[in-house]
Amino acid sequence: MFEVNKVRQDFPLLKKAGESSKPLIYLDNAATTLKPQSVIDAVTRYYTDYSVNIHRGDYDLSYQVSDYYEKTRKTVASFIQADVNEVVFTAGASASLNLVAYGYGEKYIQENDVILSTESEHASSILPWFRVASQKKASIEYVPLTEDGQITIENFKHAMHAKVKVVVIAHISNVLGYVVPIKELTEIAHSFGAIVIVDGAQSVPHIQTRVKDWDIDFLAFSAHKMYGPTGVGVLYGKYQLLDSIEPYYLGGGSNARFDRCGNITLKNPPYKFEAGTPAIEAVLGLKAAIEYIESIGFDAIEKVEHELRTYLINHLKEFKHIKLYNPDATSGIVTLNAIGIPSQDAAIYLNSKGIMVRAGNHCAKILLDVLKTPDTIRISLSFYNTKEECDAIIEALREITLEKCIDLIF
Amino acid sequence: MSDLMKDPLILRQIIMDHYEYPRNHHLTEDEHYHKAHMASESCIDDITVMAKIEDNIVKDVCFDGVACTISTASTSIMTELLIGKTVEEAEAIVKEYYKMIELLPFDEEVLQEAIAFHQVGKQANRIKCATIGFKAIEECIKEHKHE
Incomplete structure (x- = not known):
């Protein structure tokens, strides 16, 4: 039986985050993943x-x-x-x-x-x-x-x-x-x-x-x-x-x-x-x-990551100011932009909430000609992510504005 | 510190304005311009700055490319600051700007609207954005001096 809270105890960084008041929400798993204690x-x-x-x-x-x-x-x-x-x-x-x-x-x-x-x-x-x-x-x-x-x-x-x-x-x-x-x-x-x-x-x-x-x-x-x-x-x-x-x-x-x-x-x-x-x-x-x-098994991994993705997409698709590029994909990668906000400004705003995502062209420079945007925000999920973490990024993306992004430098 | 600099609303307005309506936002085929292409590995910024420098005067500066708010606004402000200045004045402005970015004492008069970025140095992940246009114009000036 997969229990996310138990799994999170295996990852020192997540365990530490759980004990701290400062959020650490890691949603850049396509770039690299966190390491369990056994590794x-x-x-x-x-x-x-x-x-x-x-x-x-x-x-x-x-x-x-x-x-x-x-x-x-x-x-x-x-x-x-x-x-x-x-x-x-x-x-x-x-x-x-x-x-x-x-x-x-x-x-x-x-x-x-x-x-x-x-x-x-x-x-x-x-x-x-x-x-x-x-x-x-x-x-x-x-x-x-x-x-x-x-x-x-x-x-x-x-x-x-x-x-x-x-x-x-x-x-x-x-x-x-x-x-x-x-x-x-x-x-x-x-x-x-x-x-x-x-x-x-x-x-x-x-x-x-x-x-x-x-x-x-x-x-x-x-x-x-x-x-x-x-x-x-x-x-x-x-x-x-x-x-x-x-x-x-x-x-x-x-x-x-x-x-x-x-x-x-x-x-x-x-x-x-x-x-x-x-x-x-x-x-x-x-x-x-x-x-x-x-030890976790691909059945659980696929199920959990798919559930998280569906949860995220179902909420984000309600936001008119969020453009989703791959709502129908099945893996844990969710690619989007906040309309009118460069992806990098948005990623830095998310960082101010303790949320780590990737902004940019993701080393796939040709694709962006197809998507008709120079860059995107990429959320990439892992089985150790939680619905609460999804809620955090959903809330942050709900309220994001260009003004709020700029205000971070003051 | 002037009152203007204490009011983030005004500073934000300056940045928003230059991001949404960037000045001198175009490139030229004119061969008399120096050109500096700045592309960052770690972020989306990919801009080209062009400058025409004649008789020791910065006659024109323009830019284009893909960039975040901070890069676009700071580069737009830079073009307005430098056009019409002598090379020495332009260099002095760039130097003063870097002082501000490094959170050292600087001359507000010289930097005008660029003071909107006076706090950016506190955020390591935005320093590159706030300096990309200034780095580019430095390249152009350097190229001019080598002629």
């Missing part, structure tokens, strides 16, 4: 109890920490329903997306090939392909969005053609929060011979990921958006694809042998992509984060 403990336990490097099997401590590190890989694999040798630890979703763009783009993209993406894409997934396209004289095309910013199977079908070699797509857009029908899109892309790279940064923390069932080729996500530490993320790739592409960088830990003539024998995936000492403590923290998510 913090896993990170500090590495430094207090282990502290040594991984993969130095000659002494017990290293053996133990390596074992713990590799167990995390198993935990991740089972969490996303992949095989363990298909899980590469990276520095985060951006690093994962760059790794694929470099590795796959370098090897397989030819002149006149097309990389298909969407107008709602995050900079981290599309910018690496801009570079591939320019180096390989390939081009980028975009799936047109519906008027309210969605990607439909129909639109996607129309955008696919034989020259498309790669589809880069976010499972959940970080601006509009729509969940794309990834399994169906993947099937269509595969029927044209294209591979599908999924940016799962916004989806993996909130809905059950099934890489095998969806048949996607690559998936990138970050630990810090799923209650884990910063500085670590994952690249999932089908094993034969990981085996066929080159690593983004080389170094210790990724090679099996090399000689003075420059011959390098790389290790097998996933290790060939993991040169250098990784953020060991963050990887161990990721394990704790996944265990935390699993």
Whole structure:
């Protein structure tokens, strides 16, 4: 049984806020999430109890920490329903997306090939392909969005053609929060011979990921958006694809042998992509984060986040001065503007009430041409948010005026 | 401190007026203008300021772009303050403005309507907004001096 007040006790920042008279209402969970005590403990336990490097099997401590590190890989694999040798630890979703763009783009993209993406894409997934396209004289095309910013199977079908070699797509857009029908899109892309790279940064923390069932080729996500530490993320790739592409960088830990003539024998995936000492403590923290998510369960997470979103939307849609951009999305992302008030002024006003949201273009600069606004306010919910917190932002948005925003500087 | 500065209603009115009706709010194709584009990574501000400086006089200043209330109003006020001033006078105004932002003693006479921002320095998250236009005009003046 999900009990939000109990869950909030697991998060030191929320616990502290509960004991303080100063409100701390964190509604920027798409940017990063707060960390439960179990994750913090896993990170500090590495430094207090282990502290040594991984993969130095000659002494017990290293053996133990390596074992713990590799167990995390198993935990991740089972969490996303992949095989363990298909899980590469990276520095985060951006690093994962760059790794694929470099590795796959370098090897397989030819002149006149097309990389298909969407107008709602995050900079981290599309910018690496801009570079591939320019180096390989390939081009980028975009799936047109519906008027309210969605990607439909129909639109996607129309955008696919034989020259498309790669589809880069976010499972959940970080601006509009729509969940794309990834399994169906993947099937269509595969029927044209294209591979599908999924940016799962916004989806993996909130809905059950099934890489095998969806048949996607690559998936990138970050630990810090799923209650884990910063500085670590994952690249999932089908094993034969990981085996066929080159690593983004080389170094210790990724090679099996090399000689003075420059011959390098790389290790097998996933290790060939993991040169250098990784953020060991963050990887161990990721394990704790996944265990935390699993202890709550995606059924409860989806239900609670959806209830909060519905509650918020039902109130906000009554306000004539609030423009909602994605009332029908199903994820916990609510995008809006207070008409006549720049998003940044509004966000700073909300901050004066202890409410944290994101203002701006959310690293998806192309989308804003579709929305016809340079920037928006984004509320992004997590299961640890409450109806009372929603009430606080509803009240603040009910009474917001440009004058009140300006008065904050006096 | 003058009475005007104590009355937030008047100061707010100044800011609202310059936000809703920004002065010199356009750009030009004229090649005699210096141009400074200021885009902030952490906020929405993305403005371009252009200035025509001839015979050591700031003949014209204009700007356009996407920006919050504080950025728009402060840049609008800046254009009005600097047009017609000598380069030295313009530099002195900018210097005085930064003093105010840093909450140091400053000359109210010189800053005129810009005193609406005399408290902004207390809010770290708005200092960038309140100075973006002034930073841009500094760039223009610097470019002019390098010619």
